[in-house]
Amino acid sequence: MTRQEVEVLVVGAGQAGVAMSEHLTNQGIHHVVLERHRIAERWRSMRWDSLVANGPAWHDRFPGMEFNGIEPGAFASKEQVADYFVAYAGMIGAPIRCGVEVTSVRRNAGAPGFHVQTSDGDYNARYVVAATGPFQRPVIPAVVPESSGLEQLHSSLYRNPGQLPEGAVLVVGAGSSGVQIAAEIQRSGRQVFLSVGPHDRPPRSYRGRDFCWWLGVLGLWDASTPPQGAEHVTIAVSGADGGHTVDFRELAEEGITLVGRTEAFDAGTMRFAGDLQDNIANGDANYLRLLDEADEYVERNGLDLPEEPGARVLRPDPECLSNPVRELDLAASGVTSIIWATGFVQDYSWLNVEAFDERGRPVQQRGVSSEPGIYFLGLPWQSRRGSSFIWGVWHDAKYVADQITIQRSYLQHDQQAAQPVGV
Template sequence: MLEKHIDTVVVGAGQAGLSASEHLTRYGCPHVILEQHSIGESWRNDRWDSLVSNGPAWHDRLPTLEIPGVGAQDFATAKQLVAYLELYAKNIAAPVRTGIQVRRVQRLVGKRGFSVETSEGTITCRNIIAASGTMRTPRQSTLIPKSKDILQLHSCEYRNPDQLNPGATLVVGSGSSGTQIAVELMVSGRTVYLSLGQNMRPPRSYRGMDFAWWSSVLGMWDATPIEGQTHTTIAVSGAHISQTIDYRKLNAMGMRLVGQTSGFENGNVVFRNTLKGSIDYSNLKYLESLKLADEYIMRNGLDLPDDPDAWYVPPITNDEMYPIRRLNLKDDNIRNIIWSHGFQLKYDWIDVDEALKDDGSPIHTYGISPQAGLYFLGLPWQINRSSSFLWGEWNDAAFIAKTIWYRGNYWKYSNPEKG
């Protein structure tokens, strides 16, 4: 049975919710974590079979626990990360209650706090931390009509090449997920078309140091959001250790490249004439990152080996010079489409005035809602670029937990008669 009242309810038992629990415990804040499914659900059931983390284990983990059985320079599999989060929850004695769905959260009338309607009854609390994850509701596309002849999957539904129909595959989205899936399908012997948008492709490693190390020392993870700035996807892979994603090299290996997917007409998928511009942009940002790394090495007097091969950029491809603007599903034998264009924020269980924008995304400052007692965790760019990553969510959780503790003590000592 759930308690009738508890100070703080954390919704979601992924890395964000568990991080919040660790910090709340340190501050002595009573809380419970309610999880509809299982600990680490998105790693458990929303990833493809061969997925590994995009950073080495020394980096892609929570700061207070190393990943057992995974070398510091190795890349943890999704199964290893699920086991890791379960162990982490056990080590911090996280008060997780699984199999409980939070259906509705409303403000209490005439008093501080919230009513939380769950699948096991209604409880009240003073604080809510929405840590239900940003990768739980796939962004669905209705661009191409459903057909029994064409298998359409979101990247979170893809598992392995054997799942697909015989024939060619169009992968829409060239960030880390889309590119990794496209490479896996190409290696399996399939014809693959990859629809590219604008993104950054950092070096997997440079001068003996991993991309994760460079991102940290160069302050990439500390970058803060700029109003009006468009989010640019990072294309990096841990599946091919020490190999940088390079679209022109993939093209030379047999992968076909097309621009952004823009429409569907008379059985034809239509693409914008953006391919060359997207690749030029990714190459420009790649070379800029190498330059910044060299400047950092010189400025700090580091003794790191030269890496001249990293500066090589392959020549322009035929797909860029003579771009494919249409693919006919029948004539080009496109039997599979994988949509790797992200997820949408969904907080339809939060029924609190002025907590959400019209599109359903949260109104917040660094995860703090203007509605007292409501907090968000794990949002992209919540505080900085690292906010939606394993280690970044832990840091953001510390800020949220401290805010809850401070506000609780302020209320207690300024309103002693109200408790």
């Protein structure tokens, strides 16, 4: 069977794949990007209706193009983000083929490169970049059986309150997605219980600057590894309603009942860990620590930024925080739905190479895998804290393209050295 020849094959045309294509093009490297759906499809079909980006438009973008028709300090809607990547791909002339699913990648036997099987024929690629990102397979913990009669949705399938049956809702997970979904459902007139686990809680803005700016000038985006024990801690920050600092006490004042981390379900009763107070306190400490670092930066650099003493005033603890609910009879409480804002796991079942550890996680350093010729892009903490953000993946893609260029130079030298003298 004839295979299409390509030097670099990129799998996925989200933000990672588009960024990779730009840098490969700039290096003059022949490549193709295969996408099983549309460009940036996950922004369109795996997000709720009212989602906006968590970073302002001036920050959450690629260097080469600004958002069209959006104020720099505003937060782009999910459709505007997807449209941005479509426009960017057009601007750079990215060789993207949509509607093509990659089903298998295997190293060629006795020859360099990889045999790539797709829904549109086979490819022979010298290098392969897995740019499918971290949001591949939704995770719903095996806590509540399907036979419970409860409506259970992962946050990636939630669209709006109208799709849920009548009744109260338990939202599990208090990162950006869980918090925004819980608030939206509560505003629709339903009772909401929000299960809060460990989290970071930065200010949306402080002293007239967005938290994205503060993390930048304080060098926090460039942290190379997460703090010990915080590898999977979520960030509670929101761009909804023009952007605001997430305040769990305020959510409780508005009617949401906070509970601890979801632990178990038995005979209609949900049980929660006794960690709610600690989780909120640790989130507060993270919040106040960033304010301290920001104040020190202002003083050290002599900046004229307005003081904001009110930012340090915490609301009084609501009853659900002072006396946390440890057990909840779901039927008696009117709960008919559970939304699991519990994240995703990576799925590289199509990538049949020696590039993974015993838990199926990529073995890589800044995207360069343990399998020569295989590269990853879009992973959380791939090179720094900012790696999974739009601007961060662009910089990671440049590094990966540079590494491919280096490998090409070795091959070119080997080919030249193999030529007879005088040829």
